[in-house]
Amino acid sequence: xxxxxxxxxxxxxxxxxxxxxxxxxxxxxxxxxxxxxxxxxxxxxxxxxxxxxxxxxxxxxxxxxxxxxxxxxxxxxxxxxxxxxxxxxxxxxxxxxxxxxxxxxxxxxxxxxxxxxxxxxxxxxxxxxxxxxxxxxxxxxxxxxxxxxxxxxxxxxxxxxxxxxxxxxxxxxxxxxxxxxxxxxxxxxxxxxxxxxxxxxxxxxxxxxxxxxxxxxxxxxxxxxxxxxxxxxxxxxxxxxxxxxxxxxxxxxxxxxxxxxxxxxxxxxxxxxxxxxxxxxxxxxxxxxxxxxxxxxxxxxxxxxxxxxxxxxxxxxxxxxxxxxxxxxxxxxxxxxxxxxxxxxxxxxxxxxx
Numbered sequence: 001x002x003x004x005x006x007x008x009x010x011x012x013x014x015x016x017x018x019x020x021x022x023x024x025x026x027x028x029x030x031x032x033x034x035x036x037x038x039x040x041x042x043x044x045x046x047x048x049x050x051x052x053x054x055x056x057x058x059x060x061x062x063x064x065x066x067x068x069x070x071x072x073x074x075x076x077x078x079x080x081x082x083x084x085x086x087x088x089x090x091x092x093x094x095x096x097x098x099x100x101x102x103x104x105x106x107x108x109x110x111x112x113x114x115x116x117x118x119x120x121x122x123x124x125x126x127x128x129x130x131x132x133x134x135x136x137x138x139x140x141x142x143x144x145x146x147x148x149x150x151x152x153x154x155x156x157x158x159x160x161x162x163x164x165x166x167x168x169x170x171x172x173x174x175x176x177x178x179x180x181x182x183x184x185x186x187x188x189x190x191x192x193x194x195x196x197x198x199x200x201x202x203x204x205x206x207x208x209x210x211x212x213x214x215x216x217x218x219x220x221x222x223x224x225x226x227x228x229x230x231x232x233x234x235x236x237x238x239x240x241x242x243x244x245x246x247x248x249x250x251x252x253x254x255x256x257x258x259x260x261x262x263x264x265x266x267x268x269x270x271x272x273x274x275x276x277x278x279x280x281x282x283x284x285x286x287x288x289x290x291x292x293x294x295x296x297x298x299x300x301x302x303x304x305x306x307x308x309x310x311x312x313x314x315x316x317x318x319x320x321x322x323x324x325x326x327x328x329x330x331x332x333x334x335x336x337x338x339x340x341x342x343x344x345x346x347x348x349x350x351x352x353x354x
Contacts (some may be wrong), residue, residue: 001025001027001028001029002027003025003027003028003127003137004022004025004030004072004124004320005023005024005025005026006023006025006026006039006067006123007022007023007067008020008023008024008039008068008069009066009067009068010052010054010060010062010066010068010069011054011055011068011069011100011103011346012052012053012054012055012056012069012070012071012103013054013055013102013198013199013200013218014070014071014073014099014101014102014103014142014198014199014218014223015037015055015070015071015102015142016055016142016218016220017142017143017144017145017146017219018037018128018140018141018142018144018145019037020037020055020069020126020140021075021143022125022291024039024069025126025127025137025211026039026123026124026125026126026127027125027137028090028091028125028126029125029128029139030089030090030091030122030124030125030139031125031139031141032072032085032086032191033072033085033086033128033141033285034071034073034074034085034086034087034223034224035071035072035073035074035142035222035223036072036125036139036140036141037069037070037071037124037125037126037139037140037141038069038070038071038089038104038123038124038125038126039067039068039069039094039123039124039125039126039141039161040067040068040070040095040104040120040121040122040123041065041066041067041068041121041123041307042062042064042066042067042068042118042119042120043064043094043119043120043121043179044064044116044118044119045063045064046062046115046116046118046168046177047115048101048113048115049114049115050098050115050118050316051060051100052068052097052101052102053100053101053102053199053200053201054184057200057201057204057295059100059201059212060251062118062183067123067234068097068102068120068124068231069102070097070102070103070104070120070190071102071103071104071121071198071223072085072095072103072104072105072113072140072200072223072305073098073099073103073104073105073197073223073224074103074105074224074226074333075098075099075103075105075197075224076224076259076260076261077099077111077167077197078084078085078166078167078256078259079111079166079167079168080098080099080111080114080167081096081098081099081104081107081109081110081111081114081117082098082107082108082109083096083106083107083108083109083112084100084101084104084105084106084108085274086106088107089122090122091122091123091124091137092121092122093121094119094120094121094122095119095120095122096117096120096158096170097117097118098197099119099197099198099199100199100201101118101197101198101199101200101218102198102209103197103198103223103224103255106122115244118239119216121329123290123312125139125140126139127136127139127140128140128144134329135294136314141221142218142221142222142223143221143233144221144249145221146219146221146222147215147219147220147221147236148220148236148238148242149220149229149232149233149235150235150236151235152233152235152271153235153238153239153271153275154242155242156239156242156249156275157237157242157245157246157247157249158247158248158249158270158277158278158346158347158350159238159248159249159251159275159276159277159278160178160248160249160251160252160276160277160278160279160280160312160343160346161251161253161266161267161278161279161280162174162175162178162249162250162251162280162281162282162305163213163253163257163267163279163280163281163282163313164253164256164257164281164282164283164309165175165256165257165282165283165284165288165289165291165309166255166256166259166284166288167255167294167311168284168300169256169282169283169284169288169310170282170283170284170309170310171252171253171254171282171309172202172205172206173282173309173332173333174273174280174282174308174309174332174339175191175202175206175250175280175297176205176206176209176282176332177209177332177333177339177340178222178250178332178339178340178343179191179206179209179211179250180209180210181336181337181339182247182248182339182340182343183209183210183211183212183319184210187247187248188212188245188246188247189209189210189211189212189246189247189248189249189250190212190213190214190241190242190244190246190248190249191207191213191214191249191250191251191252192204192214192215192216192237192238192241192249192251192252193207193215193216193217193251193252193253194216194217194230194233194234194237194238194251194252194253194254194259194262194266195217195225195234195253195254195255195261195262195263195266196217196224196225196252196254196255197223197224197254197261198216198217198218198222198223198224199268200216201215202212202252202254203215203216205254205260206250206252206299211250212246213241213242213244213246215237215238215240215241216237217233217234217237220233220236220237221236224261225254225261225262226260226261226262227262230261230262230265230266231262231265231266231269232325234262234266238251238275240246240308240318243270245248245302248263248277248347249278253266253267253275257292257295258295264299264300266297267296267299267300267302268300273300273301273302276302277346277347277349277350278305278342278343278346278347279296279303279305280304280305280306280307280308280339280343281296281302281304281306281307281308281309282307282309282310282311282340283309283311284306284309284310284311285310285311286311286317286320286321287322287339288311289299289311289320289325289326289327291309292307293325293327304327305328305343305346306327306328306329306330306343307321307328307329307330307343308325308329308330308331308332308339311329312329312330312331312335313331313334315330318331328339328342330342
């Protein structure tokens with residue numbers, strides 16, 4: 001394997017488990033599996049969707065010829081780029097930047113509002129040297145130093161799920177404002193995002209709102225939550241947060257109820273169903289709200305405690321939810337007291353430990 005040293009201009013947040021320095025060694029042998037780190041050179045300029053989130057959560061511009069550290073991964077975004085990990089890659093091949101977190105792959109679908117994605121030339125695999133004195137590097141992957149998965153849930157504090165019918169349905173706003181309201185009441189609130197594609201922005205918003213601890217699936221070494229790993233990874237994250245004994249955990253479920261990122265796996269899981277104290281669901285319009293209620297009832301056998309999101313922005317949507325669906329409707333921006341009240345009422349029903 002040929003190895004050379006390069007200097008990185010940008011280190012994407014998806015790489016954070018690897019704790020990269022700006023100077024890295026790269027090799028020309030590339031493992032085409034999700035989670036492996038690549039160094040790439042940006043080949044084009046963009047004027048929309050032209051930033052990358054760094055390991056501190058800052059959004060910084062990407063420019064042509066920037067050298068970026070990113071991670072191979074999948075993305076299936078309704079309102080963004082979709083892409084897959086290529087079957088083979090070699091130095092000099094081209095991949096695309098699929099999201100703001102620096103996930104790299106072969107783009108299979110674009111969103112016209114975002115334009116074409118950044119094209120990037122593959123420079124090689126970023127190498128790590130696991131043991132002191134190692135002379136031969138190994139292709140780095142973000143599973144290193146990740147939180148361990150769990151097959152079962154431990155003893156938990158109350159768990160609040162915030163889900164939505166799709167991307168951009170108001171989930172993060174609702175989760176963040178719930179954290180803010182309950183933190184202001186003196187509660188220690190841990191927060192996490194269990195599904196989606198690697199990006200720190202949402203959990204950082206919860207931290208800014210007062211969360212005592214934040215985690216997402218990337219902390220467990222996962223780029224995108226797909227397949228059989230979703231339940232063990234999610235339970236590992238929840239157990240880790242519970243070990244710090246917060247008063248409650250707020251868990252955002254990224255993507256939509258019917259998406260590819262495992263939301264339905266979590267909501268269908270008997271252990272999570274037993275552990276969840278409250279379900280907040282966000283929707284953009286009345287049809288989505290109706291569908292969410294039906295899905296929760298028919299597929300999961302669950303009851304929604306309150307609807308939030310754009311459908312609750314004015315009295316028309318709230319009236320439909322309250323009068324037709326017979327559910328509580330509270331807007332996270334304009335009626336936080338009402339939304340937090342629903343959560344507090346649900347927590348009162350949780351059996352207190354002996």
